[in-house]
Structure formats: structure tokens, C-alpha cells
Amino acid sequence: xxxxVIEVVDLAKSFTIxxxxxxxxxxxxxxxxxxxxxxxxxxxxxxxxxxxxxxRALYANYKPDRGQVLVRxxxxxxxxxxxxxxxxxxxxxxxxxxxxQFLRVIPRVPALDVVAQPAIDLxxxxxxxxxxxxxxxxxxxxxxxxxxxxxATFSGGEQQRVNIARGFSVDYPALLxxxxxxxxDAENRATxxxxxxxxxxxxxxxxxxxxxxxxxxxxxxxxxxIQSAKRAA
Amino acid sequence: xxxxxxxxxxxxxxxxxxxxxxxxxxYGRQLGCRDVSFDLYPGEVLGIVxxxxxxxxxxxxxxxxxxxxxSGSIHYDMAGHGLTDLAGLSESELRVLMRSDWGxxxxxxxxxxxxxxxxGANIGERLMAIGARHYGEIRAAALDWLARVExxxxxxxxxxxxxxxxxxxxxxxxxxxxNKPRLVFMDEPxxxxxxxxxxxxxxxxxxxxxxxxxxxxxxxxxxxxxxLLAHRLMVMKSGEVVESGLTxxxxxxxxxxxxxxxxxxVLQV
Numbered sequence: 001x002x003x004x005v006i007e008v009v010d011l012a013k014s015f016t017i018x019x020x021x022x023x024x025x026x027x028x029x030x031x032x033x034x035x036x037x038x039x040x041x042x043x044x045x046x047x048x049x050x051x052x053x054x055x056r057a058l059y060a061n062y063k064p065d066r067g068q069v070l071v072r073x074x075x076x077x078x079x080x081x082x083x084x085x086x087x088x089x090x091x092x093x094x095x096x097x098x099x100x101q102f103l104r105v106i107p108r109v110p111a112l113d114v115v116a117q118p119a120i121d122l123x124x125x126x127x128x129x130x131x132x133x134x135x136x137x138x139x140x141x142x143x144x145x146x147x148x149x150x151x152a153t154f155s156g157g158e159q160q161r162v163n164i165a166r167g168f169s170v171d172y173p174a175l176l177x178x179x180x181x182x183x184x185d186a187e188n189r190a191t192x193x194x195x196x197x198x199x200x201x202x203x204x205x206x207x208x209x210x211x212x213x214x215x216x217x218x219x220x221x222x223x224x225x226i227q228s229a230k231r232a233a
Numbered sequence: 234x235x236x237x238x239x240x241x242x243x244x245x246x247x248x249x250x251x252x253x254x255x256x257x258x259x260y261g262r263q264l265g266c267r268d269v270s271f272d273l274y275p276g277e278v279l280g281i282v283x284x285x286x287x288x289x290x291x292x293x294x295x296x297x298x299x300x301x302x303x304s305g306s307i308h309y310d311m312a313g314h315g316l317t318d319l320a321g322l323s324e325s326e327l328r329v330l331m332r333s334d335w336g337x338x339x340x341x342x343x344x345x346x347x348x349x350x351x352x353g354a355n356i357g358e359r360l361m362a363i364g365a366r367h368y369g370e371i372r373a374a375a376l377d378w379l380a381r382v383e384x385x386x387x388x389x390x391x392x393x394x395x396x397x398x399x400x401x402x403x404x405x406x407x408x409x410x411x412n413k414p415r416l417v418f419m420d421e422p423x424x425x426x427x428x429x430x431x432x433x434x435x436x437x438x439x440x441x442x443x444x445x446x447x448x449x450x451x452x453x454x455x456x457x458x459x460x461l462l463a464h465r466l467m468v469m470k471s472g473e474v475v476e477s478g479l480t481x482x483x484x485x486x487x488x489x490x491x492x493x494x495x496x497x498x499v500l501q502v
Contacts, residue, residue, distance in 0.1 A: 018490035019497065060479060062486040085465040085479040086274055090245060106439075106461065107432035121443070 004034035004070075005174050005205035006058065007077070011067035013050070013057055027053045031067070031229050033207075037173070040196065040206040042220035045227045051209045052101075054226065055176050057081075058207060059098045060088045071096050071174055072205075093121055098176045099167035103159040105152045111137065112147040115165040122170060129169070136165035139191055157183045168195050175199060177208035181215050193218050246275050248310055250416060250448045251296070256305035258295050264472040265291035269305070271467065271477070275415070278442060278449040280463030280480060282456060282495065288472035289452040290420055296450060297337055297418040298327050309334075309416075332362050336409030340421035342401035346393045346408065352379065353389040355408045363412060378407040382437060399430035403437065410441060419451045423458055435461055456499055460484055468492045 014026040027050040035041050043051040056062040058069050060080040069080040073095040080088060080096075092098070097118075106114070115133035120126050137147060140161040146154065151162045160183050167175070177196070181189040189212065196219040199206060207224075210216035216223075249272035258265035266288035273279050281289045294300040296307060298319065308316040311330065319327065331337075339345040346355055356375040357365075365371050376386055382403035384396075393401050402422065409417060422438065423431040439462060442449055453459050459466055460480055467477040468489065476489040487493045 015486075016488070018493050056485070061481050063478070063482055063488070086245060086277060088479055089464055106436070108436040 002036050003072075004036050005072045006033070006035040006207065007068075007070040008033040008058070009068040009070065011054075011057065011069065011081075012065045013053055013062060014065055028226065028229065031226075033224055033229075035174070035205040035207055037203040037205050038200050039221045040200055040208060040219050041222050041224050042216050043207065043209050044223045044225045049226050051226055052178055055098075055178050055207065055209060059092070059096065059176055061098075093118070095172060096174045096176070097167050097170060097172035099164055099178060099180050101160075101178050101182060103151060103163040103166075105150065105159070107150065107152070109150055110148045111142065111151045111154070111162050114151060114162055115169050118166060118170045133165065133169055136168055137162070139195075140165055141188060141191070157185070157188070160184065161188060164192055164195070168199070171199075171202060171204070173204060175204050175206045175208075177206060177210075179209050179211055181210065181212050189215055248316065249273055250275050250277075250310045251450075252308040252316060253296065254306045254308075256292070256295055256302050256307065258291055258300060258303045260291075264288070265300075265303075266295070266469070266472045269467075269474055271474075273416075273448055273450065275448055276446045277465070278447075278451060278463045280459040280466045281450065281452045281469060282454065282459050282466055283469035284454060284495070287469040289454075289469055291472070292469070293418055293420055293450060293452050297335065298331055299337075332359075333412065334415050336412070336414040336417040338402075338405055338409050338417065338419040338422050340424045342393070342398070342405045345405040346401060348393050351390045351392060352384065352396070352404055355393065355404060356411050359408055359412050374411060378411050379404075381441070382407045383433070397430075399426055399434060402426065402434060406434075406438070406441070410445065410447075413445065414447070416448045416450070419449060419453075421453055421455075422451070423453070423455065431458075438462060456484060456496065468495065 009032055011031040012029045014024050016022055016024045033041065043054060045051055053062060057064050058080065064081045067081060070077040071080055071091055073091045078087060078091050080091065112130055112133050115136060116129040119129035119132065134147065142158060142161055151159050154162065164180055181192050184192065193215050196206065251273040254270045256269040257267045269292055281292060283289050291300065295302045307319045309319055311317045337345065353372060353375040356378050357371040360371050360374060375389060379386055379389060384400055384403055393404055396404060423434055426434065435458060451463055463480045465478060466480050466483045467474045468483060468491065470491045476483060476487065476492045483492060484496055487496050
């Protein structure tokens with residue numbers, strides 16, 4: 001069997017809130033998970049069970065207390081939990097994509113450039129990157145008259161689709177998806193489902209949170225129950 | 234399971250541009266900053282955040298050669314020499330380095346501009362300091378940089394006094410970047426500007442930093458500015474670094490009580 005692209009080993013994460021006398025909230029402990037090329041693991045569990053926290057720990061946005069998050073980066077496995085900031089940024093640029101729930105808007109940057117930027121940062125010819133960005137925005141039904149505008153004034157659904165287009169603008173070997181279809185209509189949900197399946201077909205390893213049961217069943221290859229993972233610990 | 238191997242990405246440089254160890258500075262008996270250590274790599278933007286009085290500007294002044302460090306060392310990767318202890322350089326060698334390799338963007342444009350000469354001369358002066366003599370080329374470079382910082386070409390012969398605060402700050406940036414420095418120090422570059430002017434300046438800085446591959450040490454108390462520009466952060470309190478790491482990690486999952494206070498004190502718009 002192929003080697004995993006993402007391998008989580010004995011991961012623990014808690015939050016200590018100093019303003020509340022050092023109150024500590026344990027989120028998960030001893031969590032292990034692996035994802036191979038072409039697999040899509042759907043994180044499952046009720047709201048507040050730590051799905052987003054796990055996803056953010058995989059992206060090194062949150063710092064785990066213990067354990068490893070190994071991500072394939074070229075010929076290497078990089079431990080996102082202990083890598084230096086510039087190593088983490090290199091992995092994010094090339095190997096690990098992330099679609100967050102909300103678009104972080106940068107003033108003055110037009111939607112087309114928001115989407116094309118990750119590929120340009122990797123050295124793709126800017127025109128080629130913008131062509132691909134345009135194709136993604138078209139598929140996600142963002143009207144062409146909006147491409148030249150910064151997304152700050154877009155609706156929630158439009159911003160989310162720009163965010164998704166950005167996440168799929170580079171063919172990352174590993175991809176993290178945090179409720180990519182949350183504020184989308186049926187047609188766009190189906191398009192996002194297509195994009196995820198295409199990513200799987202080209203061999204991406206995916207971890208996602210999908211509240212929508214229909215899309216979850218369509219794209220995922222396995223379900224990871226975060227609560228039973230916690231109980232086992 | 235594959236064994237985790239040491240990081241060996243060819244794209245990452247092995248030699249830091251700036252290497253700081255145990256840097257401290259006291260104003261008499263008053264602590265400025267204490268025991269600061271970090272490495273800055275080519276193309277990295279390091280943000281230094283903390284409230285006023287936390288030692289950010291003192292640290293920046295020591296790093297940029299404007300205050301002699303009380304103790305500790307600063308090594309800089311000098312072209313042709315490798316990592317060099319700045320304490321071992323003569324005054325004139327340090328000045329040459331500052332003129333040719335470094336830029337300093339002050340919070341107040343008046344501190345970084347020559348107010349008595351034209352915008353074009355403010356830019357051209359830097360080129361002349363490193364040996365440019367051809368008037369036409371200097372003027373062409375000044376025009377090019379005015380355009381890059383979005384100042385109309387017909388303002389080239391005007392004095393900076395006639396410029397708005399935002400334009401003065403953009404002129405200061407042009408003056409600092411025209412020499413193609415490798416390292417730029419910025420002290421609250423967007424402080425004191427209207428938010429709309431700030432957004433323009435931030436967008437400009439973000440583009441120039443990535444386009445020119447600049448290494449930057451950026452002091453700011455504005456966490457939104459830090460998030461937009463910095464790859465990693467050092468949080469300072471009472472002269473010491475209390476937390477450091479990847480920018481979004483420090484801002485979204487702060488560990489030190491002071492970092493948590495800082496992040497939770499930001500008003501949501």
C-alpha cells in the first residue's frame with residue numbers, strides 16, 4: 001500500500017486561557033490518522049468536538065501540545081508541529097492547501113488575483129495563473145464583471161466561492177477543507193463536489209469537514225469519528 | 234510509516250541574512266531590551282509586536298546600527314564576506330553597509346526624508362550615494378520609483394512638504410528601495426495614516442516585498458498590519474521576547490498570557 005501523504009501521530013491539543021486563571025480545555029489527546037494519495041477523510045463529530053481544531057493543527061495554524069503532523073513535501077516528510085516558520089510556509093506554498101470557512105479579504109486586491117496568487121507565488125507565469133483562476137471562477141459561477149473587484153463587498157456565498165477557487169488554484173498533493181460548501185446553493189455544492197473528486201483523481205490526499213451529508217457521501221472515502229478517537233485515547 | 238527526515242528543501246537558503254544572539258540594551262538603569270536572539274533568512278518578513286514601551290523600537294534601533302548594543306552580537310551576511318560581526322566594522326564600513334544594503338523606513342516621513350529637496354532628489358540622492366552620476370539615468374530611476382509607489386510623475390520636482398502624509402510615506406519607501414537593499418527596517422510604517430491610505434500603503438508594501446524578495450524587520454503595534462505583512466512574529470513585553478513563531482499561529486493560538494491579552498484586545502470591525 002502507498003505511503004501516507006498526511007500522517008498524524010499521537011496528537012494532543014488543549015487550550016490554556018490565562019485570562020481565566022489558566023483554565024485548560026483539552027480538545028483531543030492521542031489522536032492518530034493517516035491519509036493516502038486519492039483518499040478523502042471526512043472528520044465527523046458534533047459541533048465543538050474539535051474538527052476545525054484538528055484541521056488547523058494539521059495546517060500548523062494551531063500548535064499541538066504533543067505529537068507529530070507529518071506531511072509529504074517533495075521527497076520528505078515534514079513535521080508541521082515542530083518545523084520552523086519558514087519550513088511551514090514552504091510546505092503550505094507547495095504541498096498543503098487549505099480552504100478555510102471564511103475568505104480573509106486583502107484590501108485592493110481583485111478577486112482574480114486573490115485566486116491566482118498562490119500559483120504566481122510558486123513561479124507560475126502570471127498570465128497562465130490568471131487563466132486558470134478565470135476558469136475556476138467561471139466554474140464556480142462568479143460573474144466576470146466581479147473578477148476585477150476586491151471581494152470585500154461580495155456576498156458571503158461569493159466570497160466562499162472565491163476562497164474555494166483560491167484553494168484549488170494549485171494542484172496541492174494534500175488539501176484541507178473546512179466546510180467548503182457551507183453557504184453555497186445546490187448547483188455550486190455540486191461543482192465543489194466535482195472539484196474535490198477531480199483532486200482525488202489526480203492523487204490528492206484530502207481531509208475535510210462536510211456538514212452536508214450528500215456531499216460527504218459523494219466525496220469521502222472514509223469517516224474519521226473524532227469522538228471515538230478521543231475515547232480511545 | 235516513513236521516517237521523518239530533516240528538512241532539506243533546496244529552495245530554502247541555509248545562511249541567515251541577519252543573526253542576532255543575546256542582544257540587550259539599557260538606557261542607564263532602564264531596560265530597553267533583553268536577551269533577544271533570532272535568525273532572519275533572505276525573503277523573510279519578521280514582525281515585532283507589543284504595546285508601546287515594550288522595547289520594539291529600541292530593538293530596531295540596535296539592529297539597524299543606530300544604537301550600539303550593550304551586549305550580545307549581530308551578524309550580517311555581507312556580500313563576499315559571509316556572516317560578519319557588525320561590532321567588528323569601522324564606523325565608515327557600517328555607513329557603507331547601511332547605504333548600500335539596508336533601508337530604514339521611519340514612522341514619521343520627516344525623519345526619513347530630506348524635506349528641503351524635491352521628491353526626485355530624495356530618491357536620486359540614494360543612488361548618488363552609491364556612485365550613480367548620470368543625471369538622465371537618475372531621473373529615470375526616480376520617475377520609475379514614483380510610479381511604483383503611485384505618486385504622479387508631475388510631482389517629481391515638488392518638495393515633500395507639499396505632499397500628503399500618505400504620499401510622504403510612499404516617497405520614503407521609494408527612497409529606501411531604489412538602491413535595491415537586501416534588508417529593510419520598518420518602524421510603524423502605517424502609523425498615523427488614515428485607514429484608506431493605510432490599505433494602499435500596505436498593498437504596495439506587500440507587493441514590493443515579495444517582488445524584490447526583501448528581508449524585513451517590521452515593528453508595529455497593529456496586529457492586522459502584522460498579519461498582512463509578516464511571515465513570523467516576535468511578541469515583546471517589558472523589553473523581552475515572550476513568544477515567537479509563525480504569524481497566524483501566534484495570532485490565532487497565542488500561548489503566553491501577554492500574547493493572549495494582546496490578541497483579545499483587538500476590536501472587531
